[in-house]
Amino acid sequence: MTSPTALPTALKLGTRRSALAMAxxxxxxxxVRQLIGRSVELVEITTYGDTSREHLAQIGGTGVFVSALRDALLAGKIDLAVHSLKDLPTADAEGLTLAAIPVREDPRDALVARDGLSFEQLPDGARIGTGSPRRMAQLNHWARSMGRAIETVPIRGNVDTRIGYVASGDLHAVVLAAAGLNRLGRLGEATQLIPTDALLPAPGQGALAIECAAHNVVLADALAELDDPFTRAAVTAERSLLAALEAGCSAPVGALAEPHFQGAAERVTELRLRGVVGTTDGVELVQMSITGPTPATRTEAAALGRELADEMLAKGAAGLMGERDL
Structure with a gap:
């Protein structure tokens, strides 16, 4: 166990109020309790992204779910905060440190459809709910590749609200992050875990970020024991790609870094980073991949993301990111 010297008797952990965030x-x-032997109190904080009813692309997307938590950290109202990593802006926050990125959950997207259907089984013209331009672009492209058409319907709300659109018959299906459903104990409601060859996740999807004040070195060092080096390298590469594309978390950008296995022994020899940018109608898509060494340092992982971004920009990715109509 990490020495608890200089840590307060009770720690205050800031979180959004949603059921998923609380879970x-x-x-x-x-x-954290098991790691440092201190009690941890959850402090519920409302963010702008929670109160606004506009779609993320309209309110900017980037940082809307984290700014209030970060303000509370800087003001000393909480000791640490937990974020969904995909919600974090790619730029470092002054005065804060990303103390740990624990082992990542399943990064895939999940389909929740009527009658237990998969995407391939949905009827032509099916109405599929999602508030993500990234999902819209790839779902429309996938449908087009099968010679079919779908209607992507912009929605917001918590898991119950979104799944409720399917239960009520308003939509044929909705797409949610598998990690969120799993953390809520509701993964069994998914009718399909969508393969990443068809739908790349958001950069950092499935991973959590634990932040604390940069000056709180003792706490940061303690929390670092929760860090998973491979997850950090993978999401660093993905977020570096996003940053180099000069895109925010509401842009139609997908990315996933995974181990690449080689040889009869299937040894992990490389880190494979895939990226996609597309128009929300799915007509145009730039999909590319690159490999780098593993285990990768943070610097090497960031360089891998920038290199892939350069290649994607050379193929016209910048023009596609301007298409964000919902």
Whole structure:
């Protein structure tokens, strides 16, 4: 166990109020309790992204779910905060440190459809709900590749609200992050875990970020024991790609870094990074991949993301990111 010297008797962990945020923050709180032998109190904080009813692309997307939590950290109202990593801006926050990125959950997207259907089984013209331009672009492209058409319908709300559109018959299906469903104990409601060859996740999807004040070195060092080096390298590469594309979390950009296995022994020899940018109608898509050494340092992982971004920009990715109509 990490020495608890200089740590407060009770730690305050800031979290959004949603059921998913509370569930994942509660899991981290338990890990912290076991790690440093201190009680952890969840402090519910409302963010702008929680109160606004506009779609993320309209309110800017980047940082809308984290700014209030970061303000509370800087003001000393909480000791640490837990974020969904895909919600974090790619730029470092002054005065804060990303103390740990725990082992990543399943990064894939999940389909929740009527009658237990998969995407391939949905009827032509099916109405599929998602608030993500990234998902819209790839789902429309996937449908087009099968010679079919779908209608992507912009939605927002918590998991119950989104799945409710399917239960009520308003939509044929909705697409959600598999990690979120799993953390809520509801993965069984998914009718398909969508393969990443068809739908690349958002950069950092499935991973959590634990932040604390940069000056709180003792706490940061303690939390670092929750860090998973491979997950950090993977999401660093993905977020570096996003940053180099000068795109925010509401842009139609997907990315995933995974181990690449080689040889009869299937040894991990490389880190493979895939990226995609597309118009929301799915007509135009730039999909590319690159490999680098593993285990990768943070610097090497970031360089891998920038290199792939350069290649994608050379293929016209910048022009596609301007298409964000919902």
């Amino acid at each position: 994942q923050s509660g899991q981290v709180a338990e890990q």
